[in-house]
Amino acid sequence: MTTQTLIASDGMRLRCTLWNNVRRPIGVVQIIHGMDEHVGRYxxxxxxMNQNGYIVFGDDHxxxxxxxxxxxxxxxxxxxxxxxxxIVSDELAILKYLSQKYNLPVFIFGHSYGSFITQRILQESDLCAAGVCMSGSARYPRSMLGVGTAMAWIGQRIFGANAPARAIELFLPIRGRHAARYLTRDAHQVALRDADPLRAKYF
Structure with a gap:
């Protein structure tokens, strides 16, 4: 595993991780991670994937x-x-970078929020991915999306665009105090995620 930095079109420095312990690579997997996490969790x-012949690369959004x-x-x-x-622009640039660098089929793996990014990427006419895999995706009713949009708008007007979205705490009794449990049945992994200093409690 190695780390590197890619420069986005607007100058943003994207911190990336490469797993390339592969003798004879047959393809590349681009990870597009979910909200309030980072690519290191993968x-x-x-x-x-390395053991099965795939180089893996991803950035922290x-x-x-x-x-x-x-x-x-x-x-x-x-x-x-x-x-x-x-972020869509960043991931498209990474996709093209990986395609040109390795000259191998590139497959996108998008999880949760990353799956929504992946859905948007699929709309590109010059898409150079060989395939995609999306996990933890969703299709919400318009009414639920409307409530979420309204809450975000109100929160920005009251607390500012960069303030943590603490209103999510209102839903903890519904989601459960240990919301990370919906990600995995492995209690150890839940504990690691909860204690991870590189994840955001609120976004």
Whole structure:
């Protein structure tokens, strides 16, 4: 495993991780991670893919992990007018970089929020991915999306665009105090995620 930095089109420094312990690579997997986590959490998956012939690469999104530039900045995205499309642009650039660098089939693995990024990437006419895999994706009713949009708008007007979205605490009695348990049945992994200094409690 090695780390490197890629420079986005607007100058943002994207902190990336490469797993390339592969003798005869047959392809590349681009990881697009979920909200409030970072690509380092996919180490076991990446090692498994290495064992099966795939190089694995991924970045920490803007406002996430090491790209945020320090624990105090995690969950903060500065003056980004459209964070979603900024990340889409970053991931498209990474996809093209991987395709050109390795000249191997590149497969996208997008999880949760990363799956939504992947869905948008699929709309590109010049897509150079050989295939995609999306996990933890969703399709919400319009009414639920409307409530979420309204809460986000109100929160921004009251607390500012970069303030943590603490209103999510209102839903803890519904989701359960240990929301990370929906990700895995492995209690050890839940504990590791909860204690991870590079994840955002609120975003």
């Amino acid at each position: 180490a076991r998956f990446a090692q498994y 803007r406002g996430h992990g090491r790209t945020a530039g320090g624990a105090q900045n995690i969950g903060r995205v500065g003056c980004s007018a459209d964070l979603f499309m900024d």
